Amino acid sequence: MYALHPGRGRRWREIPGIELIASEGRAVITFDDGPDVDATPAVLDALDAAGAHATFFVVATQMFRWPVLMEEIRDRGHEIGLHGYEHQRQDRISPEHSRDDVIRGFGAIEEVTGERCRWYRPPFGRMSTASASACEELGMTPVYWSAWGLDWEDVAADRITDIACSELNEGGILLLHDSARYGRRPNAMATARAIPAISARAADSGIALVSLGEAVCK
DSSP: OTTTOHHHHHHHHHSOOBOOOOOTTEEEEEEESOOOTTTHHHHHHHHHHHTOOOEEEEOHHHHHHOHHHHHHHHHTTOEEEEOOSSOOOGGGSOHHHHHHHHHHHHHHHHHHHSSOOOEEOOGGGOOOHHHHHHHHHHTOEEBOOSEEOOTTSSOOHHHHHHHHHHHOOTTOEEEEESOOTTSSSSOSHHHHHHHHHHHHHHHHTTOEEEOHHHHHHO
């Protein structure tokens, strides 16, 4: 991934976050940009069928739009992380705006769930000094990824599966999306349809798909 995006490696070294977990036969599966009636329910059903738990990095404005889906995510045993109050690229807004977006998002999740959020994934994987400082003050850890499914593009489920599994190894963190709101595709159902095959291929390689919290706490 760094070979294709050398600037990302430099940025992530400047503001470190979690990119990998301890191997131990596991990989983390994550979803960004939701919740959304678009595909979140289908993603949850697919995860249930696969026996997998995930971390959902939610956008607070989406969370307020679909509060029932937030309850559903948590009731099914998944974990909530923050993807921002809005879906803002942190290095293209002012430090004040960047800091406020993180703090407001953190407060929104605490208001809705009653829990303090542990994880923050910046939109587009782009942190700012201000967002990093806000995370440190709030006790949140930035989270990046080591594999993705290219599923913000309008690609079929089998293509998402092939891309994701070509990069996913033990100790990896897989980035997927349960909403098409910020992507280039009409809906995110292809991601939901890819989950059974991704899970099956991971299992064939001896890899269990887990949430970030499960990975770091066990």
